[in-house]
Amino acid sequence: MGIDTHTAASPDAALAARLRRIAADHARPALASSLGAEDMVLLDAIAEAELPIAVFVIDTGRLHDETLQLLETARRRYGRAIEVFRPLEPAVEAYVRDHGLNGFYDGVAERHLCCGIRKVEPLARALAGRDAWLTGQRRAQGPERASLRVEERDVERGIAKYNPLADWSDDALWRYIERHDVPVNALRARGYPSIGCEPCTRAIKPGEDARAGRWWWERGTAKECGLHLPAIVVEHTAARPTLSSTGAA
Numbered sequence: 001m002g003i004d005t006h007t008a009a010s011p012d013a014a015l016a017a018r019l020r021r022i023a024a025d026h027a028r029p030a031l032a033s034s035l036g037a038e039d040m041v042l043l044d045a046i047a048e049a050e051l052p053i054a055v056f057v058i059d060t061g062r063l064h065d066e067t068l069q070l071l072e073t074a075r076r077r078y079g080r081a082i083e084v085f086r087p088l089e090p091a092v093e094a095y096v097r098d099h100g101l102n103g104f105y106d107g108v109a110e111r112h113l114c115c116g117i118r119k120v121e122p123l124a125r126a127l128a129g130r131d132a133w134l135t136g137q138r139r140a141q142g143p144e145r146a147s148l149r150v151e152e153r154d155v156e157r158g159i160a161k162y163n164p165l166a167d168w169s170d171d172a173l174w175r176y177i178e179r180h181d182v183p184v185n186a187l188r189a190r191g192y193p194s195i196g197c198e199p200c201t202r203a204i205k206p207g208e209d210a211r212a213g214r215w216w217w218e219r220g221t222a223k224e225c226g227l228h229l230p231a232i233v234v235e236h237t238a239a240r241p242t243l244s245s246t247g248a249a
């Protein structure tokens with residue numbers, strides 16, 4: 001059953017309609033939250049509508065204290081279970097032994113290996129048994145995400161993948177946060193619009209795109225960590241409305 005979000009009265013109602021439809025279409029959907037501002041908006045909307053969408057966080061072991069504090073704030077504020085997945089200790093120990101704790105600065109291969117151990121493998125465990133996952137990705141976050149769609153197919157895992165805020169502008173995001181008094185990472189106010197692991201994230205300078213502070217020492221590589229593998233866009237027939245514009249942009 002689909003919901004035509006074109007008819008929703010406001011961005012909030014349109015977002016709730018998108019989330020409701022995802023919850024109706026899937027038995028075991030889950031939000032993969034990085035505790036970024038977008039993920040906090042999605043958590044807020046999911047909690048507000050009391051939807052059966054699970055929420056999980058990957059604690060890589062290298063997160064900022066501010067990010068871990070936000071996790072506790074979110075638990076208190078929303079009273080929902082937020083499951084935490086961590087990397088496998090033997091894999092982390094082997095990486096540190098072979099490459100050093102901060103071996104990711106040595107090259108792209110070392111960086112991808114670290115992200116694989118600390119992020120991608122825990123994500124695979126978190127998504128085992130799930131039939132859909134949600135992310136807070138937006139097109140406005142940078143060139144790598146310019147063609148992002150709301151509704152995709154995670155071909156690697158064979159499940160649905162949704163980016164319910166894909167078409168939201170920065171303004172729309174921050175208007176929602178202000179309207180709903182959504183808690184956000186204290187680092188945002190210090191110039192961190194995109195927050196990952198502590199050693200791999202820096203504040204951005206005026207005019208830089210939102211993800212310029214991620215793996216800033218790398219040149220000419222995609223600013224992604226392997227969590228978001230290539231997906232295919234789902235095409236719909238006229239009989240099934242798309243999860244189209246929320247009017248939030």
Ligand code: SF4
Pocket residue numbers: 060062104111112114115116118119196197199200225
């Ligand atoms: S972002 Fe940095 S510290 Fe975090 S998993 Fe990737 S390489 Fe490792």
